[in-house]
Amino acid sequence: MPDTATHARPGLPSAAREAMERLNVEAGDLNIWLRTAANAPAQTPWFKDGGIAPGGTLAHGRVGANQMKALPHRWRWREIAPYLDKIAQIARTADVSPIEFADRQQFLLTNPGLGGRLQVAATIRCAVSIYLPGDVAPVHIHAPNATRTILSENGGYTTIEGERCLATRGDLILTPNGTWHDHGNDGSTPVMWADILDFPLLEFLDCNWIDEDFPGERESNARAQKPTHADGYSARRYGAGGLVPGFVSHRRGIGHATSPLFHYRGQAIREALTALRGEDGDPYEGATLRFVNPATGGSVFPTLDYWAQLLRPGEETRWKRETANAFYIVLEGSGTTEIGGTSFGWEENDIFVVPNFLWRRHINSGAKDAVLYVVSDMPLLEKVGQYRAQGRDPSGTVVQLVA
Ligand SMILES: [Fe+2]
Numbered sequence: 001m002p003d004t005a006t007h008a009r010p011g012l013p014s015a016a017r018e019a020m021e022r023l024n025v026e027a028g029d030l031n032i033w034l035r036t037a038a039n040a041p042a043q044t045p046w047f048k049d050g051g052i053a054p055g056g057t058l059a060h061g062r063v064g065a066n067q068m069k070a071l072p073h074r075w076r077w078r079e080i081a082p083y084l085d086k087i088a089q090i091a092r093t094a095d096v097s098p099i100e101f102a103d104r105q106q107f108l109l110t111n112p113g114l115g116g117r118l119q120v121a122a123t124i125r126c127a128v129s130i131y132l133p134g135d136v137a138p139v140h141i142h143a144p145n146a147t148r149t150i151l152s153e154n155g156g157y158t159t160i161e162g163e164r165c166l167a168t169r170g171d172l173i174l175t176p177n178g179t180w181h182d183h184g185n186d187g188s189t190p191v192m193w194a195d196i197l198d199f200p201l202l203e204f205l206d207c208n209w210i211d212e213d214f215p216g217e218r219e220s221n222a223r224a225q226k227p228t229h230a231d232g233y234s235a236r237r238y239g240a241g242g243l244v245p246g247f248v249s250h251r252r253g254i255g256h257a258t259s260p261l262f263h264y265r266g267q268a269i270r271e272a273l274t275a276l277r278g279e280d281g282d283p284y285e286g287a288t289l290r291f292v293n294p295a296t297g298g299s300v301f302p303t304l305d306y307w308a309q310l311l312r313p314g315e316e317t318r319w320k321r322e323t324a325n326a327f328y329i330v331l332e333g334s335g336t337t338e339i340g341g342t343s344f345g346w347e348e349n350d351i352f353v354v355p356n357f358l359w360r361r362h363i364n365s366g367a368k369d370a371v372l373y374v375v376s377d378m379p380l381l382e383k384v385g386q387y388r389a390q391g392r393d394p395s396g397t398v399v400q401l402v403a
Helices: 015-030 082-093 098-102 197-203 233-240 266-275 378-383
Strands: 073-075 104-106 125-131 136-142 148-149 154-160 162-169 172-175 181-184 191-197 289-293 305-311 320-322 326-332 337-339 342-346 353-356 360-363 369-376 389-392 398-402
Touching: 073 342, 082 098, 082 104, 082 125, 125 181, 148 162, 154 191, 162 233, 266 289, 266 305, 320 342, 320 360, 337 353
Parallel strands: none
Antiparallel strands: 073 353, 104 125, 125 191, 136 181, 148 172, 148 191, 154 162, 154 181, 289 305, 305 369, 320 389, 326 353, 326 369, 337 342, 337 360, 389 398
């Protein structure tokens, strides 16, 4: 059915348009559309300085039909975490375990600007999962790239391509596209983590698939793959920074351009940040570490880039904006991030999103170090030739960081 919505430019006569709309009623049957409306994009030109607050407005015209825009948003851990307990309580007493009808015990974060879609930004999905003792997410393989950011102190595991990774708070565990993986909790207490995926991008590309017909040997529970490498395998092969083994293929699974190092340990990440604590760092980001594919030095996934950043007490970053989206999990500390004119306070385990094109700056207002883990779709934007970044110097003048 043709879209007959009009966005008449004020003062323009519309008799011609009405005539064309009448034609559109019949033309639509041929799957063509006579252009009867102007189309405006949803962002203002990158190079025009509109001040801190303005973001682009929703697109209009036929091109913009049904378009939505992600909004900056923060999910407070103290508000959302109780729902993990409520899910778990239902599971403990259920006639049918929720994992049987929902595949996972988790909640997914929805961006208030995206109409209930299961995504926090154009390319990024995030779920927060709880695994009770004995829970298993069966072995499977899929097109999206995914990670787990571990929020509970310890317990739980993910096995990827035979490598058993034991989960400890602050760990980043990768399940790159095209790797067989399963999750579970064989401990005695619940475990929680945040799952981050490029799922919406794969859906948009209609390139999403999943398979559970694992061809290898399974554990006795018949749902998980039998580990062939003990915990620590990734670190043994790739854990010496700047050194990679010369006798192995750096491709694990059937994905392309993904990291062969699956397990980045929270303790090692924190120690590396601490070692950089006395450095000036980046005026827009603080002291940062990038999670890289050790075989290439590039991002761990072709689509997503992961960083850990340390903000020292009292540290305030300068304003920055990018054409990429950024999604944050607070591992330590408390502070504020100002996004497009709105302040979002945060504390441990809070989660927030900075949609693309919006100005933002971070302030550690707490007495302790703040550690944020950041996910960005910068690698994707770079690959399509659209990555740009701007900052503001202390006087407020816009400077081109990536022109
Ligand atoms: Fe998965």
